[in-house]
Amino acid sequence: MGENGNGKTTLLRLLAADLAPDAGQLDWGTPAHDPYALRARLAYIPQRPHPWGGRLMDHLQFAARSHGVAGEANRCLVELVIARLSLRAFRGHAWKQLSSGYKMRFELARALLTQPRVLLLDEPLANLDINAQQTLLSDLQSLARSPWRPMALVLSSQQLYEVEKVADAVLFLDRGQPRSVQERFAQMGGCAVEFETTWPVATLAAWLGQLPAHTHQVNGQTHIVSFHGATSAAGFLRAAVDAEMPLGYFRDITGSTRRLFVKD
Numbered sequence: 428m429g430e431n432g433n434g435k436t437t438l439l440r441l442l443a444a445d446l447a448p449d450a451g452q453l454d455w456g457t458p459a460h461d462p463y464a465l466r467a468r469l470a471y472i473p474q475r476p477h478p479w480g481g482r483l484m485d486h487l488q489f490a491a492r493s494h495g496v497a498g499e500a501n502r503c504l505v506e507l508v509i510a511r512l513s514l515r516a517f518r519g520h521a522w523k524q525l526s527s528g529y530k531m532r533f534e535l536a537r538a539l540l541t542q543p544r545v546l547l548l549d550e551p552l553a554n555l556d557i558n559a560q561q562t563l564l565s566d567l568q569s570l571a572r573s574p575w576r577p578m579a580l581v582l583s584s585q586q587l588y589e590v591e592k593v594a595d596a597v598l599f600l601d602r603g604q605p606r607s608v609q610e611r612f613a614q615m616g617g618c619a620v621e622f623e624t625t626w627p628v629a630t631l632a633a634w635l636g637q638l639p640a641h642t643h644q645v646n647g648q649t650h651i652v653s654f655h656g657a658t659s660a661a662g663f664l665r666a667a668v669d670a671e672m673p674l675g676y677f678r679d680i681t682g683s684t685r686r687l688f689v690k691d
Contacts, residue, residue: 428587428684429600435583436474438600439547442581443471455545467494470538474550476530479522483533490540508536512566528559535563539570546570548582552589560589568593587685588678599687608684617641617654619686620663623676624650634670638663644689649676651689 429435440446441453444466455465479486487505496504509515512532517525525533531551538546551567552560571580584590591597599606617639624631631650635643640655652663660679667674680686 428584428590428597428687430688433600434603435600436549437603439471439549439581439583442545443469443547445471467541468544469547470541470543470545471547472531472534472538472549472551474553476534479533483520483522484518487533487537487540490537494541496540505540508539512536527554528556528563531555531563535566542576543578545579545581548580550583550585552584552586557589560586564589564593587683591683597684599684601687606687608687612682612686615653615686617656617658618660618663618679618681619651619653619689620660621649621651621676621678621680621685622667622674623648625673625675631672634672638666651680653686653689 437446441448442455455468484505487509488501491501491504506515509518512535514529514532514536517529517533522530535551548567551563555563567580567582571578582590597608599608626634635641635652638652638654639658641658642653642655644651644653654663660681664677667677678685680689
């Protein structure tokens with residue numbers, strides 16, 4: 428996670444051995460003397476994949492063949508993967524006929540056929556509707572925990588809440604530097620909430636002025652309130668309901684990486 432320009436794509440490309448570091452060393456947990464052998468254990472899907480020419484099935488079969496799967500085993504493996512990702516109905520399509528969601532699925536299928544130990548994805552949820560996002564994340568979670576061929580997955584995304592539901596760990600990048608999420612939360616003290624209301628600005632400001640010490644920020648139509656003391660999100664919501672505040676949206680972001688994007 429991190430704001431735009433803070434190094435998410437650069438980090439993924441470094442991990443994919445697509446870029447060489449200017450300084451320091453990378454430890455993949457496996458010998459990396461041969462970059463080709465290393466890349467054979469990694470699969471990287473960029474945010475904007477290159478278009479596929481020709482038959483989609485040819486690309487998938489070639490990916491499996493280039494990693495040692497030939498003949499009938501090749502055909503069976505490709506069929507298994509496209510069935511797992513619900514792509515059988517689209518295997519006769521041209522690349523330009525696919526939606527963004529299915530293009531990502533075909534990229535994922537090709538990556539899986541290379542049998543990687545680590546799968547790296549740069550903004551895989553970009554340009555997908557909410558249903559497609561949730562389906563893809565569910566598929567990725569299942570693949571990571573597959574008893575057949577489990578793998579590690581590392582992805583970048585701006586879809587904070589959706590990713591948080593399935594991620595085992597979250598790394599927050601700030602100007603290229605990793606920040607400890609739990610340590611940062613511990614420093615923040617009180618709770619944080621975001622909400623939307625149709626109250627006039629003056630009415631909301633007067634009501635907030637009655638609450639314990641806090642910071643109030645506005646992002647578009649969304650208000651973000653971070654408390655400095657031991658105020659709970661439930662207490663805030665109770666006070667809002669008692670004041671008959673018209674709420675169109677409310678979320679407790681106390682333990683969410685969303686809070687790291689807010690300047691307390």
